[in-house]
């Protein structure tokens with residue numbers, strides 16, 4: 022049994038980012054940029070009006086002042102108009118500011134009669150003008166290598182005229198679930214059988230991480246069929262096996278992997294739940310053996326598989342972890358055991374409360390949680406203390 026941090030470092034050490042590819046922006050959501058992107062144009066690109074109204078010289082405005090409207094400046098063209106004292110140009114939102122003008126007066130604040138407007142108030146220079154570069158300067162970094170492309174990132178890149186973006190390679194992951202007792206949801210259960218929930222759970226986790234999922238295979242606890250299924254699955258970048266990694270007579274994952282020539286780097290980690298976790302490599306394919314108990318499968322996926330998939334996809338080091346959020350603990354929590362304990366619970370309104378049975382088979386309790394708190398060996402966390410929880414939903 023090795024410490025969780027050591028196991029995680031060892032796993033990630035074996036993971037390499039795939040080669041970059043170029044994608045149209047609309048397909049790049051949730052991928053990771055493989056290079057820094059710098060602003061090619063300032064934003065806004067030119068001084069423009071924030072309102073529909075009139076472009077004026079501020080000092081020529083005031084109560085009772087009348088201005089002559091000398092032209093119209095719509096958005097989308099630059100009519101190269103010039104405004105002098107006592108004049109105004111009809112202007113629209115996003116239109117370039119005519120030279121000489123130093124403020125915009127909203128159309129709601131003027132009275133228009135034929136070719137004249139009356140402005141019944143003082144106007145501040147700069148009013149309602151969006152200055153060139155006030156949001157973003159040319160050359161400023163807009164996306165960092167390893168950053169996830171979010172919807173707002175897509176919008177930003179488009180505002181800079183980028184039609185494509187360079188992102189990390191597409192990661193293909195296959196799931197093999199093992200167990201004689203398992204029945205596919207939708208079928209009826211015989212005595213002693215249970216539904217295969219890990220296939221669905223791990224599928225959802227793989228999809229959420231942004232990897233491409235290959236068809237899920239289910240095998241009985243039989244070395245020959247497991248061997249075939251794992252060999253097929255190994256044509257992908259990652260194989261995620263559920264169950265069969267413990268020490269029982271029906272746990273064949275290790276022996277089958279060795280048979281296939283896999284190098285097993287890790288087996289058994291000081292983590293609760295999830296002790297039987299296995300990590301190995303079949304050629305360049307990463308192999309993760311998750312314990313069959315669903316909560317163990319879930320926690321070990323988040324701690325080991327998710328960061329590996331993200332690293333392959335090109336995520337930065339900082340992006341491999343779940344977000345950590347400070348929370349007030351609402352109970353005392355002790356860890357008297359010999360493994361780092363990931364306590365599952367609910368994070369809401371700045372507070373963390375453990376939820377459900379903290380046992381590795383308890384899927385209902387897990388389903389009610391959205392965060393986990395690592396409690397190190399020997400730790401005694403006090404009620405009302407502030408702790409850092411890892412949030413997944």
Ligand code: AMP
Pocket residue numbers: 198199200202203215216217218219220263264265266267269272311312313314315
């Ligand atoms: P194993 O790791 O194969 O020894 O399984 C440990 C526990 O997890 C047993 O109670 C199994 O019935 C259960 N289990 C294994 N695979 C699954 C699965 N795919 N879905 C739900 N429970 C499972």
Ligand code: MG
Pocket residue numbers: 199200201242264265271313
């Ligand atoms: Mg089993």
